[in-house]
Amino acid sequence: MWTPIALSEDVAAGTAAPARLGGAEIVLWRDGDGLLQAWEDRCPHRGMRLSFGFVREGRLTCLYHGWQFDASARCRLIPAHPELKVPGTIRANPWHVRERAGLVWVADAADADALPTLPDDTPMRGLRSLAVRRPRAAVAAQTGIGAGGWIWRDGALIGLHGADDATSMLHLALPQSATAEARRRTMGEATALRDALEAA
Amino acid sequence: MVLYVSTTLFQHHGDAGNECRASEKGPDSLAQCHRIRMEGRFDAAGMRRFAEGRAALLDLAIDTLDVSPTRFDSRLSGDEILLGMFGMACLLGPSGCVVTRFESLPA
Numbered sequence: 001m002w003t004p005i006a007l008s009e010d011v012a013a014g015t016a017a018p019a020r021l022g023g024a025e026i027v028l029w030r031d032g033d034g035l036l037q038a039w040e041d042r043c044p045h046r047g048m049r050l051s052f053g054f055v056r057e058g059r060l061t062c063l064y065h066g067w068q069f070d071a072s073a074r075c076r077l078i079p080a081h082p083e084l085k086v087p088g089t090i091r092a093n094p095w096h097v098r099e100r101a102g103l104v105w106v107a108d109a110a111d112a113d114a115l116p117t118l119p120d121d122t123p124m125r126g127l128r129s130l131a132v133r134r135p136r137a138a139v140a141a142q143t144g145i146g147a148g149g150w151i152w153r154d155g156a157l158i159g160l161h162g163a164d165d166a167t168s169m170l171h172l173a174l175p176q177s178a179t180a181e182a183r184r185r186t187m188g189e190a191t192a193l194r195d196a197l198e199a200a
Numbered sequence: 201m202v203l204y205v206s207t208t209l210f211q212h213h214g215d216a217g218n219e220c221r222a223s224e225k226g227p228d229s230l231a232q233c234h235r236i237r238m239e240g241r242f243d244a245a246g247m248r249r250f251a252e253g254r255a256a257l258l259d260l261a262i263d264t265l266d267v268s269p270t271r272f273d274s275r276l277s278g279d280e281i282l283l284g285m286f287g288m289a290c291l292l293g294p295s296g297c298v299v300t301r302f303e304s305l306p307a
Contacts, residue, residue, distance in 0.1 A: 044257055046292075081281045084279070084281050084282075087258065087259035087279075087282070088259075089256060089257055089258065089259040090257060090258065090259075
């Protein structure tokens with residue numbers, strides 16, 4: 001099951017950002033070439049959030065003790081023991097991750113299903129993510145967003161995921177050709193939707 | 201109280217009598233074998249789970265010999281640096297486990 005959890009443009013090249021999915025903490029990060037990774041947001045050394053870390057030379061570096069992890073999630077360098085050949089057992093816990101239609105999608109199963117059908121031929125650009133203080137099931141019921149976690153409405157793609165038991169996230173994307181006025185209008189409508197959901 | 205809290209936890213004790221057989225860790229390994237004993241106040245199941253999980257993470261072979269609410273006894277083999285990391289991890293955690301005495305002896 002693939003779930004949209006962020007806007008692609010919210011994870012810039014060479015940076016790391018946190019996300020939550022059903023209470024699970026995830027770090028999203030990109031190397032300098034723009035390749036996106038999604039891992040459990042915990043350094044296997046002392047449990048520090050890797051999203052506090054930094055990206056250098058294609059590796060995510062833990063802020064605590066500087067352990068460096070490459071795109072395969074393997075630890076490649078422990079600065080306190082630079083001569084150590086780090087065993088392959090020391091690695092971060094990766095999620096499956098893909099980008100489509102301006103959103104970041106993750107799945108935790110090795111046999112992750114295919115992504116839902118989206119209008120690939122329409123280049124999309126993320127607009128905004130909104131936190132909603134309502135459980136995912138309640139938001140899905142009121143918006144008509146199905147189990148796939150997304151809906152196409154009034155020219156906008158709306159993704160939905162549950163951050164935790166009480167909080168949901170809406171992710172909006174519009175075609176790259178959308179005008180500034182369309183982006184402003186959609187932003188206003190999304191904010192109104194968020195307020196209505198929280199008032200329900 | 202005896203507490204060693206440095207990365208020299210697993211330095212050699214005299215001659216190299218604590219080197220493991222190569223077959224235990226592969227032909228390229230310079231594996232060391234150590235018997236470690238910890239005393240303190242433990243959630244025994246939690247301590248065992250933590251120690252064995254940490255050993256797996258660090259690519260160390262572990263034989264857990266004895267676990268009780270006051271004692272953890274095991275035999276480990278692997279890279280000496282990684283053995284030191286294992287010892288430090290046990291001294292620091294897990295929650296609910298307090299180590300008051302740590303011994304590392306050649307196995």
